[in-house]
């Protein structure tokens with residue numbers, strides 16, 4: 614497996630600009646730490662993390678063309694903001710160019726920007742790691758989110774999507790992917806239901 618990691622990293626290093634490559638390595642390492650915390654497979658976390666942005670270096674115009682050619686649905690929001698397509702395309706390239714067959718890994722790449730309702734733990738790990746990895750410094754509340762990721766990953770997903778929806782509402786609703794809104798609403802409801810059951814049954818135990 615170590616040899617496989619090396620091959621993936623080497624190919625990613627050739628494909629991506631230096632800073633994007635360092636971000637990918639950080640996401641892979643953060644994902645492994647979270648997989649340790651939540652008792653999940655470390656190899657899958659590393660592979661999904663290192664590859665999650667593998668389509669990032671493809672120019673915007675090409676992204677739309679390639680997706681259409683490959684039969685991948687392109688929404689109106691994605692057509693206006695082709696950068697959003699790098700997640701869907703990343704899943705395609707991870708399968709086609711990096712030989713990944715594990716659908717759990719491919720879905721974690723596919724949903725790493727928007728999340729989706731009822732994510733698997735691997736999907737949540739990649740979604741959260743992409744947001745909190747050590748090189749990130751622009752998002753608000755990073756200190757809180759980094760702690761929350763290891764204590765209560767569902768709440769961390771909720772807080773991230775809540776910030777993203779608030780940010781996009783202020784900036785431009787045109788660039789808001791509806792899946793981000795669906796993810797936000799799903800985790801908002803999940804936490805409310807959980808709080809209701811904690812009122813009845815007492816607080817749940819921590820994850821780590």
Ligand SMILES: [Fe+2]
Nearest residue numbers: 665666699726
């Ligand atoms: Fe990304």
Ligand SMILES: [Fe+2]
Nearest residue numbers: 636665666743
């Ligand atoms: Fe990323």
